[in-house]
Amino acid sequence: MDIILVLSYVAFAIAIFKIFRIPISAMTVTTAGLGGGFLMGWMYISMAYFHPYTETGRMYFKTSMISTNVKGRVSKVYVKDESPMKQGDPIYEIDPSLFLSAVKDLKAQLKLAETRLGQQQKLYKKQAGSLYELEKREQLVSSIKAQLIKANFNLENTIVRAPADGHIAQNRLIVGTMAGAFRLSSLGTFVMEDKPLYIAGFRPNGLPSIDVGAEAQVFFPAVPGKVFNAKVVKIFSEVAEGQLHSSFLMKEMTKHDLNGRVPVQLELVDDISGYKIPQGSSFHTTVFSDNIPMLIELRRILFGMFSWENIINFEEGSSE
Numbered sequence: 001m002d003i004i005l006v007l008s009y010v011a012f013a014i015a016i017f018k019i020f021r022i023p024i025s026a027m028t029v030t031t032a033g034l035g036g037g038f039l040m041g042w043m044y045i046s047m048a049y050f051h052p053y054t055e056t057g058r059m060y061f062k063t064s065m066i067s068t069n070v071k072g073r074v075s076k077v078y079v080k081d082e083s084p085m086k087q088g089d090p091i092y093e094i095d096p097s098l099f100l101s102a103v104k105d106l107k108a109q110l111k112l113a114e115t116r117l118g119q120q121q122k123l124y125k126k127q128a129g130s131l132y133e134l135e136k137r138e139q140l141v142s143s144i145k146a147q148l149i150k151a152n153f154n155l156e157n158t159i160v161r162a163p164a165d166g167h168i169a170q171n172r173l174i175v176g177t178m179a180g181a182f183r184l185s186s187l188g189t190f191v192m193e194d195k196p197l198y199i200a201g202f203r204p205n206g207l208p209s210i211d212v213g214a215e216a217q218v219f220f221p222a223v224p225g226k227v228f229n230a231k232v233v234k235i236f237s238e239v240a241e242g243q244l245h246s247s248f249l250m251k252e253m254t255k256h257d258l259n260g261r262v263p264v265q266l267e268l269v270d271d272i273s274g275y276k277i278p279q280g281s282s283f284h285t286t287v288f289s290d291n292i293p294m295l296i297e298l299r300r301i302l303f304g305m306f307s308w309e310n311i312i313n314f315e316e317g318s319s320e
Helices: 002-019 026-050 097-125 131-156 204-209 294-311
Strands: 053-060 063-065 072-077 090-094 159-161 166-169 189-192 197-202 215-219 228-235 262-268 282-287
Touching (some): 002 026, 026 294, 097 131, 197 282, 215 262, 215 294, 282 294
Antiparallel strands (some): 053 282, 063 189, 090 159, 166 189, 197 262, 215 228, 215 282
16 A cells, blocks of 8 residues: 555656646755655554554354264265255264164163063062162163163264254265264364454554544455445454463464454445355455544545555466
């Protein structure tokens, strides 16, 4: 953006020289250069402080791993591609044979145990059986019932269901894949159908000019030349670089760790549903304050000009 500011001043200075026919000499050129340098420096520093800008914005969306509480081989896949799903819709099923047989076996054991318990109760009433045997039968029935509850839970969990409304991102579910009850054994990522969060990282020296409710603007590289209105809804009170967690490693005070950015959450005022902007896209943003109002319009103009930069694509010449 500083390049656009300098080029704008150079164009303005050339126009002044041409319109007013100012003679080109060492004094006039030096005056224009030094005056422009001071003016550009003041404008650039003032805009950076009072109307901060950052290119480290990101559209975040909520996800959940697709995992199961039981281990087994995937026998059915219900979802196709990235089709929308409702909460509770089946995603895939693990072969239920072993879990179903376990439930049937426990039901048979429970039926027999309850029969034996009834017989023991009759004997005890007739004083033909001991209290010990009666309590032993009661304990066995309770134990089998508890095992049956667990077996039914495992059987129900052979069908993995959608945790919320949404879809599966980059569906790679294949029949025959082994599924487990660990985080690393997740078979995919479920994207929840919630409003995305627009969060940008600002340098700490720009925070005095950022307030909740302040007007802002954003643009996405996916939509060159289009600027959207927004507003600040939250200023986070924590910076990731300062977190401490239990570890055998001591904290290293490196220069990289000291340069943290403060997350600021924005809310878009304009509707972007008509544009092809993938969730997770990056964006640039600037926040306006009430200080030096004359620079607000200049910041708007430069921000809009800067948004056109994304129309140029050098991807084909990249070595990536």
